[in-house]
Amino acid sequence: MDNRPIGVFDSGLGGLTAVQKLIELLPNEDIIYLGDTGRVPYGGRSRETIIKYARQDIAFLTSFDIKAIVIACGTVSTTAMGEIENDYDLPIAGVVLPAVEKAVKVTKNKRIGLIGTVASINSRAYDRLILERLPDAEIFSAACPLLVPLVENGRINRGDIMIETAVREYLTPIKEQGVDTLILGCTHYPLIGDVIGDFMGGEVSLISPGAETAAFVAELLEKNGISAEKGRIATHRYFVTDSIEGFSSAASLFLRQDVRGEVSKVDLHNF
């Protein structure tokens, strides 16, 4: 039994899609969330900059007495996690491995599609982990740099010509390869799951890393005997690096519910 909080971070607010799933699945767990909104997005930056920012994010979270770290950011999970995960004494979960395990479980034709930020795709982290588990899998991937700004500007609805065009352009080469599974390798993408699903067709399984990661974390806590007491009332705290003004409205988009919990601004300069 361990009632210490879980530390979760993302480059911005997209990681709240994973927090939403964590809250659903683990209602007794305290959560401390850090969104680096003062430097978002990470997805187009270089590997060295992403590693530097990730270390600062973790240094902030570990300034609290947390029991586990969740990297709720596709870009950091693919680009920096291998470099940094052994530097900390805490269990760390990223969004890549849970999604990979689900994808290799559900694919039948071993043709797997993958979309993500430029940094995520270039890292080839998904490819490596899939091929370790399924050496004859074929992976078809595409970097989709416009999907994050489109989602952040609310262009998420069926029939919106901009999101429909972007999805069609990015996904046509993947669809043409006859994949039966598509990994949505960025926390923003589940918000356009129906637009992507319409385009890919109902026979293609969409894998949302946020949901898979929440299940993975539940198991990780169980296995390490560090779950919180059942029935306790959990608290959620949110930290951002830009102003907290407007946080609640933006955050509720990703959290799919009103933000309940304290929101504070933090300066990572000294971390």
Next chain:
Amino acid sequence: MDNRPIGVFDSGLGGLTAVQKLIELLPNEDIIYLGDTGRVPYGGRSRETIIKYARQDIAFLTSFDIKAIVIACGTVSTTAMGEIENDYDLPIAGVVLPAVEKAVKVTKNKRIGLIGTVASINSRAYDRLILERLPDAEIFSAACPLLVPLVENGRINRGDIMIETAVREYLTPIKEQGVDTLILGCTHYPLIGDVIGDFMGGEVSLISPGAETAAFVAELLEKNGISAEKGRIATHRYFVTDSIEGFSSAASLFLRQDVRGEVSKVDLHNF
């Protein structure tokens, strides 16, 4: 006569559209350019964060022996310049005033359109300066958060459905007001000048702050007697805060020529 360099900065690489005009107009002037590519974009961030970043950018530039500062960033010019310009002993030029002076000169019906980032539009900096000069002007403005990511992803050509849709949606309310002048209040927008011009119609004057700023700086140097010696060979140095990998290809998009000059990475942490 003063051969010291001019310091120019922007949140990223868009400010190179102003550098291009500076190089054309002032071929004898040394230029030191800082693009804060590790934290770009500034346009959606809060005023306090933008001011903090701008002070760090200027602290870096003034660590060189420069003779003037050019804020080649619409967001910083509108949001932070009033707060910080008196803190330095150097002449400072932003992109707002030169564009405003041109706009009030060319408008005939005193109906002026303005587009920019969320931070720029919310600052109302253009509005204030226009109304000081032309109290009966009417200003119709729109924040266009998707134009920067679209331009940065190369969606700049006539016939591209995404840029055409975004331009039409953002500009329809402004066009319907019958403006005869439109200020392109962000350094990225001149790259889609033809798409914007097609939509607005040939009778609407488009004002590019980069071009106006270069002319303004030429005058500023002249007036202060700090122009560089005629005929000397100028050097241009470029600094970025993210990796320099890929800088040249991205930079040449905005510079409209190959980058000639040294490119270095800098850490603003200590500024």
